[in-house]
Amino acid sequence: MPGTLVHLSLPFLLAAPVPQDQAAAVQGAVTPAGRILVLDDREFPDRKPLLSRLRAAVRGRDAPAARAVLDDLERRPAAARAPLSRAVAGLGGAVKGSFWLGPVVSVQVPPGHAAALAALEGVVAVRADEVLRPHLRVATAAGNHDADAVQQGLGLRGLGATLFLLDSGIDMDSGGVGLPHKAFDWRFPRQGTRIQGAVDVVARTPRDPEDRSGHGTAVAGIAVGKGWDAPLASDEGFAADAALRSYRVTLDQQGNCLVSDVLAAWQLVAIDGALAAGAVANHSYSGRPDPMDPVQFFVDAVSYYADVLVVTSAGNDGQLTTPTFASQSNANGLAVAAVAPNSHAVPSWSSYGPLLGDPQRSWPDLAAVGAPVTTPTIDDPRASGVNFGTSFAAPCVAGTALVLRGMRPDLDATDTKALILNSVQDLGAANPTLNRHHYGLGLLRTDEAVRHLLQGSRFRGGLNRGQPTQLAFPVPVRRGTHYAATLCWQRSDFAASEWDDLDLAVVNHLGLLVAAGNSRRNLYERLLFAGLVDGWYTLLVTGMNVRAPRVEFSLVCAENRGGGRQPGVYDTYAPGCTGSAPDPLLGAVLPQGSATAFGARRTRVPFAYGTTRFQQAFDHAHLGGTPFTIDRLAFRRDEAQGPTAPFRLDLQVWLGYTALPVHGLATAFASNPLPGSQTLVLDDRAFDFHGTHELPGGTGDFEFVLPLRAPFQVATTTGRNLLLEVKVYGSDQNGAELPWYFDAAEGGGVGRVYTDAKSATATSGIVDNLGLVTSLVRPELRGARPDLSAWPLPQLGTPFDLVLRDAPAQRAAVLVQGYRDDRYLGIGLPFDLGMFGAPGCALRTEVVEHFAMVVGPGGQARLRMVLPQDPALTGTLFYQQALVLDPGANALGLTVSNVGRGLVGQ
Numbered sequence: 026m027p028g029t030l031v032h033l034s035l036p037f038l039l040a041a042p043v044p045q046d047q048a049a050a051v052q053g054a055v056t057p058a059g060r061i062l063v064l065d066d067r068e069f070p071d072r073k074p075l076l077s078r079l080r081a082a083v084r085g086r087d088a089p090a091a092r093a094v095l096d097d098l099e100r101r102p103a104a105a106r107a108p109l110s111r112a113v114a115g116l117g118g119a120v121k122g123s124f125w126l127g128p129v130v131s132v133q134v135p136p137g138h139a140a141a142l143a144a145l146e147g148v149v150a151v152r153a154d155e156v157l158r159p160h161l162r163v164a165t166a167a168g169n170h171d172a173d174a175v176q177q178g179l180g181l182r183g184l185g186a187t188l189f190l191l192d193s194g195i196d197m198d199s200g201g202v203g204l205p206h207k208a209f210d211w212r213f214p215r216q217g218t219r220i221q222g223a224v225d226v227v228a229r230t231p232r233d234p235e236d237r238s239g240h241g242t243a244v245a246g247i248a249v250g251k252g253w254d255a256p257l258a259s260d261e262g263f264a265a266d267a268a269l270r271s272y273r274v275t276l277d278q279q280g281n282c283l284v285s286d287v288l289a290a291w292q293l294v295a296i297d298g299a300l301a302a303g304a305v306a307n308h309s310y311s312g313r314p315d316p317m318d319p320v321q322f323f324v325d326a327v328s329y330y331a332d333v334l335v336v337t338s339a340g341n342d343g344q345l346t347t348p349t350f351a352s353q354s355n356a357n358g359l360a361v362a363a364v365a366p367n368s369h370a371v372p373s374w375s376s377y378g379p380l381l382g383d384p385q386r387s388w389p390d391l392a393a394v395g396a397p398v399t400t401p402t403i404d405d406p407r408a409s410g411v412n413f414g415t416s417f418a419a420p421c422v423a424g425t426a427l428v429l430r431g432m433r434p435d436l437d438a439t440d441t442k443a444l445i446l447n448s449v450q451d452l453g454a455a456n457p458t459l460n461r462h463h464y465g466l467g468l469l470r471t472d473e474a475v476r477h478l479l480q481g482s483r484f485r486g487g488l489n490r491g492q493p494t495q496l497a498f499p500v501p502v503r504r505g506t507h508y509a510a511t512l513c514w515q516r517s518d519f520a521a522s523e524w525d526d527l528d529l530a531v532v533n534h535l536g537l538l539v540a541a542g543n544s545r546r547n548l549y550e551r552l553l554f555a556g557l558v559d560g561w562y563t564l565l566v567t568g569m570n571v572r573a574p575r576v577e578f579s580l581v582c583a584e585n586r587g588g589g590r591q592p593g594v595y596d597t598y599a600p601g602c603t604g605s606a607p608d609p610l611l612g613a614v615l616p617q618g619s620a621t622a623f624g625a626r627r628t629r630v631p632f633a634y635g636t637t638r639f640q641q642a643f644d645h646a647h648l649g650g651t652p653f654t655i656d657r658l659a660f661r662r663d664e665a666q667g668p669t670a671p672f673r674l675d676l677q678v679w680l681g682y683t684a685l686p687v688h689g690l691a692t693a694f695a696s697n698p699l700p701g702s703q704t705l706v707l708d709d710r711a712f713d714f715h716g717t718h719e720l721p722g723g724t725g726d727f728e729f730v731l732p733l734r735a736p737f738q739v740a741t742t743t744g745r746n747l748l749l750e751v752k753v754y755g756s757d758q759n760g761a762e763l764p765w766y767f768d769a770a771e772g773g774g775v776g777r778v779y780t781d782a783k784s785a786t787a788t789s790g791i792v793d794n795l796g797l798v799t800s801l802v803r804p805e806l807r808g809a810r811p812d813l814s815a816w817p818l819p820q821l822g823t824p825f826d827l828v829l830r831d832a833p834a835q836r837a838a839v840l841v842q843g844y845r846d847d848r849y850l851g852i853g854l855p856f857d858l859g860m861f862g863a864p865g866c867a868l869r870t871e872v873v874e875h876f877a878m879v880v881g882p883g884g885q886a887r888l889r890m891v892l893p894q895d896p897a898l899t900g901t902l903f904y905q906q907a908l909v910l911d912p913g914a915n916a917l918g919l920t921v922s923n924v925g926r927g928l929v930g931q
Contacts, residue, residue: 059121059131059132059133059153059154059283059284059285060131060132060133060134060139060142060151060152060153060154061129061130061131061151061152061153061154061284061285061288061319062109062129062130062131062132062142062145062148062150062151062152063128063129063148063149063150063151063152063319064109064128064129064130064147064148064149065128065147065148065149066128066520067147068105068106068109068128068147069101069102069105069106069125069128071101072098072101072102072125072128075094075097075098075101075125076098076126076326076330077330078090078094079091079094079095079098079299079330079331080329080330080331080332082094082299083299083330083331083332084332084437086302086434088300091299091300092300095296095299095300098125099125101125102123102124102125103123106120106123106130108146109130109145109146109147109148110123112145112146113132113134113142113145116134116135116138116141116142117134117135117138118132118133118134118135118138119132119133120132121133121228121285122285122288122289124288124289124292124323125292126288126291126292126295126323126326126327126330127319127322127323127326127519128149129288129319129322129323131154131284131285131288131289139151152284152319153284154283154284154285155283155284156276156281156282156283157281157282157283157284157287157310157311157312157320158279158280158281158310158311158351159192159193159238159240159280159281159309159310159311159416160309160310160311160338160339160340160341160414160415160416160419174472175428175471175472175475176261176265179475181428181431181432181475182212182261182264182265182266182267182428182431183249183263183264183265183266183267183303183424183427183428183430183431184266184267184431185267185302185303185430185431185434186264186267186268186302186303186304186305186426186427186428186430186431187221187267187268187269187270187298187301187302187303187304187305187427188245188248188249188264188267188268188269188270188305188306188307188423188424188427189270189272189294189297189298189304189305189306189307189333190241190244190245190248190269190270190271190272190306190307191272191274191287191290191291191294191306191307191308191310192236192240192241192244192245192271192272192273192274192275192280192307192308192309192310193236193237193238193239193240193241193242193273193274193275193280194223194225194233194234194235194236194237194241194242194271194273194275195209195220195223195234195235195236195241195242195245195269195271195273196235196236196239196242196401196403196404197220197223197234197235197236198235199403199404199405199406200404200405200406201404204218205218205220206242206246206401206403206406207406208242208245208246208250208251208252208262208401208406209245209249209250209251209269210251211266212251212265212266219249219266219267219268219269220268220269220270220271221268221269221270222270222271222297223270223271223273224271224272224273224293225273226272226273226274226286226289226290226293227273227274227275227276227282227283227286233273234271234273235273236271236273236403237275237277237278237403238275238278238279238280239402239403239410240280240309240416241271241273242400242401242402242403243400243401243402243410243412243416243417244307244309244400244416244417244419244420245262245269245271245307245420246262246400246401247262247263247398247400247417247420247421247424248262248263248264248267248307248420248421248423248424248427249262249263249264249265249267249268249269249424249427250262250265250400250401251265262420262424263420263421263423263424263425263427263428263471264424264425264427264428264431266431267303267424267427267431270297272290272293272294274286274287274290282310284319284320287308287310287320287323288319288320288323291320291323291324291326291327292323294306294327294331294333295326295327295330295331295333296331298327298331298332298333299330299331299332302430302434303427303430303431303434303436304331304332304333304334304430304438305333305334305335305336305423305426305427305430305441306327306333306334306335306336306358306423307336307337307419307420307423308324308335308336308337308338308353308419309337309338309414309415309416309417309419309420310337310338310353311340311351311352311353312324312337312351312352312353312354312355313351313352313353313354314349314350314352314353314354314380314381314382314383315354315382315383315522316354316356316383316516316522317522318354320353321353321354321355321356322519324337324353324354324355324357324358325354325355325356325357325358325515325516325519326519328357328358328438328515329357329515329516329517332437332438333438334358334359334423334426334430334438334441334442335355335357335358335359336358336359336361336419336420336422336423336426337353337355337358337359337360337361337419338353338360338361338414338415338416338418338419339352339360339361339362339363339375339376339377339388339389339415339418340352340375340376340415341363341374341375341376341414341415342374342376343372343373343374343375343376343377344373344374346626346627347381348376348377349376349377349378349379349380349381349388350381352376352380352381352388354380354383356516356524356548357438357515357516357548358438358442359390359391359422359426359442359445359446360388360389360390360465361389361390361391361392361393361395361415361418361419361421361422361465361469362375362376362377362389362391362392362393362395362415362418362463362464362465363375363392363393363394363395363396363413363414363415363417363418364392364393364394364395364396364418364452364455364464364468365394365396366394366396366397368455369392369450369452369455369456369468370455370456371392371452371456371459371463371464372396372413375392375395375415375463376389376415377389377459377462377463378462378463378667379462379665379667381665383546384664384665384666384667384720385544385545385546385720386544386545386546386547387461387462387465387544387546387547388462388465389464389465390446390465390466390549391422391445391446391449391464391465391466391467391468391469392418392452392464392465392467392468392469393418393419393421393422393468393469394418394421395413395414395415395416395417395418395419395421396413396414397411397412397413398411398412398413398417398418398421399411399412400412400417421469422445422469424471425445425469425471425474426441426442426445428471428474428475429441429444429445429474429475429478432475432478433478436478437579438515439513439514439515439577439578439579440483440485440513440579440581442513442549442579443511443512443513443549443579443580443581444474444477444478444481444581445469445474446466446511446513446549446551447474447477447481447509447510447511447551447581447582447583448470448473448474448476448477448509448583448587449465449466449467449468449469449470449473449587450467450468450470450473450587450588451467451468451587451588451589452464452467452468453589454588458764460667460668462667466551467587467589468587470587473586473587476583477581477583480583480584481581481582481583481584482498482500482501482581482582482583483579483580483581484498484564484579484580484581485577485578485579485580486498486566486577486578486580487575487576487577487578488527488566488568488571488575488576488578489571489574489575490571490572490573490574490575491571494567494568494569494571495565495566495567495568496565496566497563497564497565497566498563498564498565498566498580498582499561499562499563499564500561500562500563500564500582501560501561502556502558502559502560502561502562503556503559504556504557504558504559505555505556506555506556506584507553507554507555507556507584507585507586508553508554508555508556508582508583508584508585509551509552509553509582509583509584509585509587510529510531510551510552510554510564510580510581510582511529511549511550511551511552511580511581511582512527512529512542512549512550512551512564512566512578512579512580513548513549513578513579513580514527514548514549514576514577514578514579515548515577516548517573517576518572518573521572523572524548524572525568525570525571525572525573525576526545526546526568526569526570527550527566527567527568527569527571527576527578528541528542528543528550528566528567528569529541529542529550529551529552529564529565529566529567529580530542530552530564530565530567531552531554531562531563531564531565531900532562532563532565533557533558533562533900534558534560534561534562536563537900538900538901538902538928539554539562539899539900540552540553540554540591540899540900540928540930540931541594541900541928542594543569543594543596552591553585553589553590553591553931554591554899554900554931555896555899555931557896557897564580564582566578566580590820590930590931591899591930591931592818592820592930593818593819593820593927593928593929593930594818594819594926594927594928594930595718595719595814595815595818595819595825595925595926595927595928596719596925596926597719597722597812597813597814597923597924597925597926598923598924598926599855599867599869599923599924600810600812600923601810601811601812601813601866601907601920601921601922601923602810602863602864602865602866602867602914602920602921603808603809603810603865603914603920604807604808604809604810604811604831604832604833604909604911604913604914604920605807605808605833605911605912605913605914605920606807606809606811606831606832606833606834606884606911607656607657607802607803607804607805607806607807607809607884608725608802608806608807608808608809608831609657609659609725609727609730609800609802609809609831610724610725610727610800611803611806611808612655612659612800612801612802612803612806613647613648613649613653613655613739613800613801613803614798614799614800614801615643615644615647615648615773615774615775615796615798615799615801616647616770616771616772616773616774616775616796616798617647617773617774618770618773619724619768619770619773619798620724621724622724623663623664623721623724623768623798624768624769624770624771624796624798625770625771626769626770626771626795627663627665627666627766627767627768627769628766628767628769628795628797629762629763629765629766629767630777630779630797631751631753631779631797632660632674632676632714632729632751632753632765632767633672633762633763633764633765633766633767634753634762634763634779634783635753635755635756635758635760635761635762635763635783636753636754636755636756636760636783636784636785637751637752637753637779637780637783637784637785638694638750638751638752638753638779638780638784638785638786638787638790639750639751639752639753639777639778639779639780639790640690640694640697640698640748640749640750640751640777640778640779640790641748641749641775641776641777641796641797641799642683642685642687642690642697642746642747642748642749642775642776642777643687643741643746643747643748643749643774643775643799643801644686644687644746644774644775645741645742645743645744645745645746645747646774647773647774648739648741648747648801650742652738652739652740653738653739653801653803654736654737654738654739654803654804654805655733655736655737655739655801655802655803655804656732656733656736656737656802656803656804657730657731657732657733657802657804657883657884658678658706658730658731658733658749658799658800658801658802659727659729659730659731659799659800659802660727660728660729660731660767660768660797660798660799660800661721661724661726661727661728661729661767661768661798662717662721662726662728662729662765662766662767662768663721663766663767663768663769664720664721664768665720665766666720666721666765666766666767667720668716668717668718668719668816668817668818669716669717669763669764669765669816670716670816670817671713671714671715671716671816671826672713672714672756672757672758672763672765673711673712673713673714673756673757674709674711674712674714674753674755674756675709675710675711675712675753675754675755675756676707676709676712676751676752676753676754677705677707677708677709677751677752677754678705678706678707678708678731678733678749678750678751678752679703679704679705679706679748679749679750679751680703680704680706680733680737680739680747680748680749680750681698681699681702681703681704681747681748681750682698682699682702682741682745682746682747682748683697683698683699683745683746683747683748684699684744684745684746685697685746686746686776687746687774687775687776688772688776688794689776690776690777690778690792691778691792692778692789692790692791692792693788693789694750694778694787694788694789694790695788697748697778698748698750699745702748703748703750704737705734706733706734706735706737707731707732707733707734708734712731713887714729714765715728715729715814715816715826715828715885715887716816716817716826716828717814717816718814718815718816718817718818719814722812726812727800728830729767730802730830730883730884730885731883732834732881732882732883732884736804739801747801749799752785752786753785754785760783767797767798768797768798769795769796769797769798770795770796770798771794771795771796772794772796773796774796775794775796775797775799776792776793776794776796777792777793777794777795777796777797778790778791778792779791807913809831809832809884810831810920810922810923811829811830811831811832811838811907811909811920811921811922811923812829812830812831812922812923813827813828813829813840813905813906813907813922813923813924813925814827814828814830814925815827815828815925815927816828818927818930819890819892819927819928819929819930820892820929820930820931821892821893821894821895821896821898821899821929821930821931822891822892822893822894823891823892824889824890824891825889825890825892826887826888826889826890827840827887827888827889827890827905827925828885828886828887829878829880829885829886829887829888829907829909829922830884830885831884832880832884832885832886832907832909832911832920833880833884833909833911833913833914834880834881834882834883834884835880835881835882836880836909836910836911837877837878837879837880837909837910838877838878838879838880838886838907838908838909838910839875839876839877839878839907839908840875840876840877840878840888840905840906840907840908841868841870841872841874841875841905841906841907841908842870842872842873842874842875842876842903842904842905843870843871843872843873843874843903843904844871844873844901844902844903844904845870845871845904846869846870846871846904846924846926848871849868849870849871849872850871854868854869854870854871855867855868855869856868856869858917858919858921861917862915862916862917863914863915863916863917863919863920863921864915866915866917866919866920866921867921868906868908868921869904869906869921869924870904870905870906870924871904876888876890878907880909886907892929896931898929899929899930899931900928900929901928901929902926902927902928903926903927903928903929904924904925904926904927905924905925905926905927906921906922906923906924906925907921907922908920908921908922909921909922
């Protein structure tokens with residue numbers, strides 16, 4: 026007979042009960058009286074020292090010391106926050122939850138008191154207590170993650186590790202028989218349940234840990250379930266011997282929950298996780314991409330201080346224009362996208378990066394099977410459910426982490442993260458039109474993660490601020506064998522959105538660079554390389570920006586059997602000097618305000634929309650009363666639009682006028698232009714949009730320039746607004762929508778009408794006030810700096826294009842290339858060209874090769890380069906700069922571009 030369930034008995038820091046009617050909250054609702062207060066951290070000055078002591082005790086496996094620190098942490102905030110509690114009571118409210126994991130409290134106050142709360146002493150920010158939602162939408166087999174090989178061949182099922190489940194609860198009374206669901210029993214012959222505790226975090230009477238929606242039970246079944254009484258459908262989860270603790274955070278049977286209750290749950294996980302070995306948490310819920318959001322603060326703090334690896338779902342909003350709006354940042358843990366079983370294709374609904382507000386960070390981290398997944402169902406151990414969503418991809422990763430931490434109790438959360446990321450399988454071939462922002466580093470491979478733990482090289486280290494910032498780690502390699510190396514570290518300053526930046530590089534037996542990674546915002550680097558000899562290579566860990574007093578890291582290197590190629594690197598630095606080409610930023614930039622800030626919106630219309638018809642009106646009031654002449658139209662990418670491939674359009678462009686107000690365009694295209702006012706300014710059946718590899722460099726980076734067939738005079742008056750019309754008849758992508766987003770803004774003196782019917786000849790369309798950010802480029806406003814970029818990244822045997830922009834039209838240019846940027850012909854670089862009549866210009870690379878370029882009418886030039894398929898070139902570092910003939914710029918008649926720095930990938 027199963028043993029008696031022991032419920033958790035934990036202190037809840039909830040000062041006031043939640044009103045009973047909150048139990049009926051529906052998805053999308055927000056409790057009007059609920060607020061989250063972010064406080065000045067000085068109100069509890071001992072918090073960080075105590076948390077640092079907790080971290081040391083947890084990593085030293087000193088449970089009594091950890092318990093003593095936790096007791097101190099629970100006792101301190103009450104006295105420190107007594108004045109705040111009295112002030113909230115004076116507003117007719119009460120403190121609902123007071124937390125020590127971060128400077129945060131949750132309160133209940135009557136509506137209309139947000140301003141009064143913000144004025145209270147010590148309050149830094151006031152946020153709504155929002156409703157969060159679950160990320161709803163034969164993973165263990167050899168064709169996918171191959172956890173079966175680990176379970177059956179090695180007998181590894183997560184024994185000794187514990188899953189912390191923040192979800193809708195767990196099926197404690199399955200079918201009304203008083204026993205938990207059989208999926209969470211021990212394996213034969215041991216008896217009883219593996220559920221060590223189940224608690225209801227929401228303050229209600231009576232407390233109810235039972236799963237009423239089935240979401241939590243399904244998620245737990247994937248991570249730690251075992252075969253239950255549905256033998257034809259059931260399967261063991263990834264860690265079928267791991268223990269389970271459940272924290273029900275939900276308000277209703279739809280699985281919705283409040284931010285305040287999630288914060289309370291994370292603090293309980295910090296308590297329990299600090300005292301448990303092998304802690305892994307799974308939270309398959311929505312959140313916020315902002316790392317400064319209180320929930321994300323707590324998520325990262327739980328990992329850093331309590332050594333809990335947190336796994337979250339990426340979300341199911343991939344078909345929305347802002348697919349990460351409700352996704353969790355989870356910087357210290359792992360965010361998981363979904364793929365279909367066997368084919369490993371990413372479904373269109375799986376949320377993809379870059380993260381909203383954090384475009385330089387690669388996100389999500391990896392992918393796992395989430396469409397479909399077989400799971401247990403509540404109240405019936407003989408039934409199985411089939412579920413879709415990233416909710417069910419995340420526990421595949423959590424289960425794998427439990428297996429690893431159960432194998433080696435000395436592994437910490439960062440070690441485990443590094444092992445999982447190092448062992449992924451490449452997904453590029455399965456998703457040829459997608460990229461890392463859709464599936465992360467690759468597909469979870471449980472079997473390979475275990476092999477990397479057993480056979481790979483593992484290191485721990487740390488870099489101190491202000492001390493030597495590079496450490497070297499030798500690793501053995503075999504000739505012809507491919508390797509992966511992954512470096513992971515954690516965010517530790519939760520009061521800042523910036524964090525420490527470490528880089529990883531590999532040098533061969535001769536000391537030559539083989540591969541390097543220099544992502545700016547990720548808390549990990551992964552490199553792929555091949556051994557050219559039997560011997561030793563060296564992994565170099567460099568502190569590029571060490572902000573914390575000490576940054577500790579984990580480093581793994583093992584044979585890579587997951588495929589993939591180490592991508593090349595191409596970045597730019599040192600802006601070029603001022604030339605005579607028109608500067609788009611100096612033109613008329615609309616919508617209003619867009620010259621100094623990116624718009625808050627983005628759009629694919631019209632250039633990446635397949636085929637379409639589009640009109641956009643520009644208000645006379647924002648163009649000034651004096652006529653002016655333009656010879657180009659320029660557009661820029663959305664600031665979060667990452668690397669993109671080049672494409673070719675069949676398009677026509679008109680400029681003319683409309684008598685209608687810009688926010689009152691007609692849905693019928695023919696009704697908008699003033700009769701006879703339109704001029705065909707561009708007619709090109711094969712207009713090229715170049716590819717890009719980096720994020721936009723700033724608001725002045727108008728990358729896409731349409732040269733007009735002849736100058737056009739803009740002469741608007743009151744009641745006569747400028748009208749742009751674009752017809753896209755097709756593309757080299759067969760009319761498919763392209764994953765390109767252009768910068769856009771709401772209002773600001775523009776409005777548009779466009780067709781959603783995929784037709785360039787449609788007679789009517791959709792009207793809205795969204796405007797494509799457009800620069801009307803005036804030829805006399807000169808001063809653009811030539812800009813060099815490349816697409817794609819330099820790889821062996823793969824052509825890549827160098828694109829020169831913002832150069833004077835119809836001029837010659839020379840691309841110079843060298844292999845160092847410090848000296849040339851015995852002279853130090855950069856070499857100032859000002860003494861020859863080109864002030865502000867400098868040669869910044871040695872000249873070993875040079876290549877001719879011809880600038881076209883749009884001020885752009887393109888040069889295709891091909892790297893030989895020679896493994897010895899992997900890791901070659903090179904520098905490039907364009908020298909442009911520009912008689913109108915200076916006495917020398919020469920300008921120079923920025924510098925492109927490339928590293929050859931596999």
